[in-house]
Amino acid sequence: MAANGNGVSTTPKSPLARIQTQKNGGICHDDSGKPVKAQTIDELHSLQKKRSAPTTPLDGVQGTFATISEDERQRQQLQSISASLASLTRGTGPKVVRGDPAGKVQSVSHVAHHHHIEAPTISVSDSSLKFTHVLYNLSPAELYEQAIKYEKGSFITSTGALATLSGAKTGRSPRDKRVVIDDTTQDELWWGKGSPNIEMDEHTFMVNRERAVDYLNSLDKVFVNDQFLNWDPQNRIKVRIVSARAYHSLFMHNMCIRPTPEELENFGTPDFTIYNAGQFPCNRYTHYMTSSTSIDLNLARREMVILGTQYAGEMKKGLFSVMHYLMPMRQILSLHSGCNMGKDGDVALFFGLSGTGKTTLSTDHNRYLIGDDEHCWSDNGVSNIEGGCYAKCIDLSREKEPDIWNAIKFGTVLENVVFDEHTREVDYGDKSVTENTRAAYPIEYIPNAKIPCVGPHPKNVILLACDAFGVLPPVSKLSLAQTMYHFISGYTALVAGTEDGIKEPTATFSACFGAAFIMLHPTKYAAMLAEKMLKHGATGWLVNTGWSGGSYGSGNRIKLPYTRKILDAIHSGSLLNATYHKTEVFGLDIPTEIEGVPSEILHPENTWADKKAYKETLLKLAGLFKKNFETFTNYKIGKDNKLTEEILAAGPNF
Numbered sequence: 234m235a236a237n238g239n240g241v242s243t244t245p246k247s248p249l250a251r252i253q254t255q256k257n258g259g260i261c262h263d264d265s266g267k268p269v270k271a272q273t274i275d276e277l278h279s280l281q282k283k284r285s286a287p288t289t290p291l292d293g294v295q296g297t298f299a300t301i302s303e304d305e306r307q308r309q310q311l312q313s314i315s316a317s318l319a320s321l322t323r324g325t326g327p328k329v330v331r332g333d334p335a336g337k338v339q340s341v342s343h344v345a346h347h348h349h350i351e352a353p354t355i356s357v358s359d360s361s362l363k364f365t366h367v368l369y370n371l372s373p374a375e376l377y378e379q380a381i382k383y384e385k386g387s388f389i390t391s392t393g394a395l396a397t398l399s400g401a402k403t404g405r406s407p408r409d410k411r412v413v414i415d416d417t418t419q420d421e422l423w424w425g426k427g428s429p430n431i432e433m434d435e436h437t438f439m440v441n442r443e444r445a446v447d448y449l450n451s452l453d454k455v456f457v458n459d460q461f462l463n464w465d466p467q468n469r470i471k472v473r474i475v476s477a478r479a480y481h482s483l484f485m486h487n488m489c490i491r492p493t494p495e496e497l498e499n500f501g502t503p504d505f506t507i508y509n510a511g512q513f514p515c516n517r518y519t520h521y522m523t524s525s526t527s528i529d530l531n532l533a534r535r536e537m538v539i540l541g542t543q544y545a546g547e548m549k550k551g552l553f554s555v556m557h558y559l560m561p562m563r564q565i566l567s568l569h570s571g572c573n574m575g576k577d578g579d580v581a582l583f584f585g586l587s588g589t590g591k592t593t594l595s596t597d598h599n600r601y602l603i604g605d606d607e608h609c610w611s612d613n614g615v616s617n618i619e620g621g622c623y624a625k626c627i628d629l630s631r632e633k634e635p636d637i638w639n640a641i642k643f644g645t646v647l648e649n650v651v652f653d654e655h656t657r658e659v660d661y662g663d664k665s666v667t668e669n670t671r672a673a674y675p676i677e678y679i680p681n682a683k684i685p686c687v688g689p690h691p692k693n694v695i696l697l698a699c700d701a702f703g704v705l706p707p708v709s710k711l712s713l714a715q716t717m718y719h720f721i722s723g724y725t726a727l728v729a730g731t732e733d734g735i736k737e738p739t740a741t742f743s744a745c746f747g748a749a750f751i752m753l754h755p756t757k758y759a760a761m762l763a764e765k766m767l768k769h770g771a772t773g774w775l776v777n778t779g780w781s782g783g784s785y786g787s788g789n790r791i792k793l794p795y796t797r798k799i800l801d802a803i804h805s806g807s808l809l810n811a812t813y814h815k816t817e818v819f820g821l822d823i824p825t826e827i828e829g830v831p832s833e834i835l836h837p838e839n840t841w842a843d844k845k846a847y848k849e850t851l852l853k854l855a856g857l858f859k860k861n862f863e864t865f866t867n868y869k870i871g872k873d874n875k876l877t878e879e880i881l882a883a884g885p886n887f
């Protein structure tokens with residue numbers, strides 16, 4: 234036995250004994266803790282990541298899933314994903330494995346289709362020999378790592394958001410949208426002049442679907458999101474999004490409703506599936522293709538295929554189109570609107586085209602946010618379709634929009650913004666990539682979000698128009714017929730390039746404030762809106778969030794604080810009882826005063842130095858309204874001709 238310099242004896246057979254100082258009655262307590270249970274550095278590092286909490290124990294009351302083992306459940310889930318990704322020409326789904334190709338393989342599944350039972354002569358191809366790794370419903374942290382490791386242009390900003398680039402497309406491509414025409418959709422959907430639905434046949438859809446599926450299966454890994462749409466539990470839709478980028482997966486994680494672990498366990502088969510192969514172009518030799526981009530919707534198959542654009546808004550708005558079909562079938566009105574609720578439960582809807590203020594104005598510190606962009610109005614009241622918000626970021630400031638500013642943190646996707654290469658501070662004024670910079674964040678990032686995102690029947694229906702002509706009043710109270718007239722007209726002046734290609738402000742009419750997304754004829758939605766407003770006694774308002782004191786170029790955009798004051802007066806009910814007078818030409822009722830807003834701006838004529846120019850511009854815009862409405866004069870709206878006639882009379886008179 235030997236003694237070392239510290240006086241601690243050791244034996245050759247046992248490891249070195251712990252050095253113990255001041256064993257008894259010492260002043261220091263022993264805070265060294267237990268030694269780590271690792272034999273190697275790798276093992277030590279493996280301790281850093283805790284296995285996810287085991288899924289909630291099933292207690293036997295949850296239906297068929299309750300009786301299956303965890304292994305069996307995972308096998309079924311992989312089989313469902315393999316079936317989603319199946320090549321329909323080879324008759325098989327890919328071999329799918331769960332997990333990152335860079336990590337450990339967890340479990341494997343392969344689907345053979347029932348209709349393909351003959352000897353697999355052509356089915357053996359190299360692609361059916363390889364594995365497709367599935368990154369299933371990853372968390373934001375995992376998606377950050379995937380994006381930063383593998384996707385060029387992904388960075389963490391100084392506030393923790395994930396900055397990404399959407400590629401060559403920084404806005405939607407409405408001209409590249411196609412909808413499958415078949416015996417059913419031919420009669421049901423809105424086709425032809427003014428309609429957003431450009432036809433394609435079933436076969437061409439399958440050609441593009443195969444192209445997307447083959448592309449996705451050729452990759453080492455794909456992302457799969459299983460999520461929900463619509464906070465109304467009775468009308469919830471299950472959606473699956475298969476994509477190739479962590480950016481897309483995180484975007485949809487934020488924008489759709491996130492399932493709880495229990496809900497995910499019982500997810501089963503999706504009601505609708507998106508194949509996003511946006512990095513890969515469509516083949517321009519394919520029938521109906523007019524560019525390398527194609528966004529294809531097949532309602533019968535309940536599938537959407539995206540080729541040739543990585544702009545994530547296509548997924549969001551593609552699903553919105555689907556809801557514009559599915560919901561009216563159930564007598565539920567789908568709306569391109571924001572929605573919030575006061576402390577006393579008064580709900581307001583904010584309609585408006587892109588950039589008119591739905592997100593900005595529904596995000597109101599003094600009210601509960603139900604949603605910023607897509608809603609349903611059913612017999613139960615309103616419900617948000619989404620689980621997140623998609624805010625424009627151009628010129629964003631902490632002072633003017635503090636809630637949106639603060640929502641740009643860890644988990645938020647920041648598209649196409651420019652930042653300092655060292656500090657990673659975002660310059661929201663920089664339009665170098667695009668004017669349509671965006672932040673996608675979960676709705677609970679807004680402190681006063683109303684979760685679940687549902688509310689009672691709306692009291693106020695606010696139509697937002699960003700009038701670049703500067704002749705519409707900052708606010709007018711509308712009759713029901715006027716509300717319908719302006720709802721069907723859907724006027725604004727597009728300012729930024731949300732729709733690919735549009736850069737300069739121009740007057741736009743888009744039926745139901747969202748013609749790009751509706752599937753049925755606009756009068757169907759209009760009739761439903763009129764019926765609901767009448768039944769629930771909602772008041773319509775037209776709010777101009779655009780120019781005052783002259784057209785774009787000479788006047789200025791109405792100050793956001795004024796617009797907020799106008800909305801306060803609408804919400805509180807005080808504006809309902811104000812004194813009104815009628816404008817000429819448009820016949821709008823405008824209030825004489827509103828608290829916190831200079832009275833002289835309430836009538837646009839007052840703000841124009843050149844009264845003649847004002848009158849000319851007013852008549853010019855009225856003419857555009859009239860011309861646009863011509864297409865609708867032959868349609869009946871609602872049950873009787875009375876409303877139709879009133880609506881036709883509710884437009885400008887000159």
Ligand SMILES: Nc1ncnc2c1ncn2[C@@H]1O[C@H](COP(=O)(O)OP(=O)(O)OP(=O)(O)O)[C@@H](O)[C@H]1O
Pocket residue numbers: 585586587588589590591592593594605606623624625626627731778779790791792793794796
């Ligand atoms: N008076 C105003 N009222 C509302 N928004 C204003 C006003 N003045 C300037 N803005 C700016 O206009 C933009 C409105 O965009 P917002 O994101 O709210 O549009 P949106 O209607 O939600 O569009 P989308 O459907 O494309 O999401 C914001 O950038 C906001 O800061």
Ligand SMILES: O=C([O-])CC(=O)C(=O)O
Pocket residue numbers: 404405546547549550586587606623731
């Ligand atoms: O779809 C988009 O890209 C953004 C949006 O909300 C709209 O345009 O209405």
Ligand SMILES: [Ca+2]
Pocket residue numbers: 591592593605606623624625
């Ligand atoms: Ca918005």
Ligand SMILES: [Mn+2]
Pocket residue numbers: 569587606
């Ligand atoms: Mn929108």
